Amino acid sequence: MNDIGQTPLLKDLLGPAALARIAQAGEQSSPHFDPIRFHGALGDEFAQLSIMERVGRIGDALHAALPLPYEQAVAVVCQMGRAVDQGFQGISLSAYVARHGLEHPERSLTALADLTRFGSSEFAVRPFLIRHPDVALSYLRRFADDKDDHVRRLASEGTRPRLPWAARIPALTDDPALAAPILERLKADISPYVRKSVANHLNDITYRHPDWALTLMEGWQGGAAPTAWIIRHALRSLIKAGHPRALALVGAADRVCIAVAAFQVAPTVLRLGDRLCIGVEIVSTGQQDQRLVVDYRLHYARPGGKAAGKVFKLKNVDLPPGRRVKLEISQVIRDFSTRRHYPGRHRVELIINGAVWAEGDFTLLT
Incomplete structure (x- = not known):
């Protein structure tokens, strides 16, 4: 527990109340869910874990609490998503898929598209991009056309080269063109939630491939207002560094009077x-x-x-x-x-x- 007056710790978002809520969602979703096994699998050291360590531990505890074949268990976990009430609780559900569904990529990626509406699946999709890159990219490109903005955002956010708190994916880091069809599809998305992800994705690319990113965005100039916003936000790191092409893209010069x-x-x-x-x-x-x-x-x-x-x-x-x-x-x-x-x-x-x-x-x- 924090001392009075201290800033709450991020990891406390997955504290006792959240764990109780997840267990309750499990019991509501399936008679096969065992809350005793769920809490027991969390371990005595759970309180010392960081927020993302807690996410992973909860994913494993869900596996212990659902002694069912994966196809049945993942359906229960997706149903649980409708009963949780906080984003990191939903992220913990998607961790179950990432940690125990890698041998079932098609079913798992479909589940992550469902779960991302209750807590982003951006972290959980990355192991599939590493283990099954072609299948995962195929699904994510389709997600970019989904009617739900949470699913469209997953296509962009899940493929970010420098996603915070997430493992790097060498293929995407080395070759930004792999995700280019997703960025093209979302460059004028109606949702600010999606557009911000596209801008952050492009900003990530500028760290290793600035010329590639600038060439792409130069081709987007003159487009719709949402695209112009993406360009401005995506160029923030290059502009802070005084990059001439980036400044020119927003109509500014690197030398001013x-x-x-x-x-x-x-x-x-x-x-x-x-x-x-x-x-x-x-x-x-x-x-x-x-x-x-x-x-x-x-x-x-x-x-x-x-x-x-x-x-x-x-x-x-x-x-x-x-x-x-x-x-x-x-x-x-x-x-x-x-x-x-x-x-x-x-x-x-x-x-x-x-x-x-x-x-x-x-x-x-x-």
Whole structure:
């Protein structure tokens, strides 16, 4: 249990209440489900496991609790999906398929398309891409045409080269063209949920194959508004790095004629829970309209004197000749389950079209 005032741990989403709910869903779905075997198979060390370790352990516990042939057991697990009430509970159900259905790829991939509606199957589909790449890609390309946006998203998210928390798939990492038919099909999807996945997929590709990704997106220029949004979001890493082709794709130049009249980081001393405010005034010194992509990089203090930088979006602006613009943004400095703050000096850089134009700092107290 966490101390009062601490940020809840992500792994606690699969705590006692969630386990009870999954067991209840099993009992509701089949008279063959054994809740005692389910809880017993979780193990005494379950509380020490991370969130994804818990997901895998629950998948194995479902196998122990359902002593049925796979075709029958997976049907029960799919039925359970309709009774769970939280995303990671659904992800745990799909883990059963990934860990115990690899010898039944067609039935398992169909089950994952069903289960992804209750908790994404993006992690569970990846073992099938490794063991049965041709079959899995064939199914995922079909998923891209599904009427359900959760299933369409699975086609894109499950094939991401750098999916967080997931094992890399060398074939997809080395050859982004394998998933290109999926991206083409979804490039103007009506669902923002799907479009965000496509943009994240393309952003993943830019780390190893930037020219391939840029060529693909250059071919998409002039398309529908949803496609334009995907392009902008997919280019974020390249734009933060000042990549000329990426900047050109969003109508920005890698060299701009501007002056930073003021850059302020306040207050200069904060504690956790305080709000950091960042302000900048930019003046055009050029003779033409300029599109500016304005970001800021926060270098978080780390133990041992090291720092870890993270770039945040400030705003994209079109600046006419001789004009000036004032931009402001603020964020609360607090701990998350995925980010812990440490005391010390935190540096803040102003980034415009990929280049650093100004710098400030603040000190975070314990």
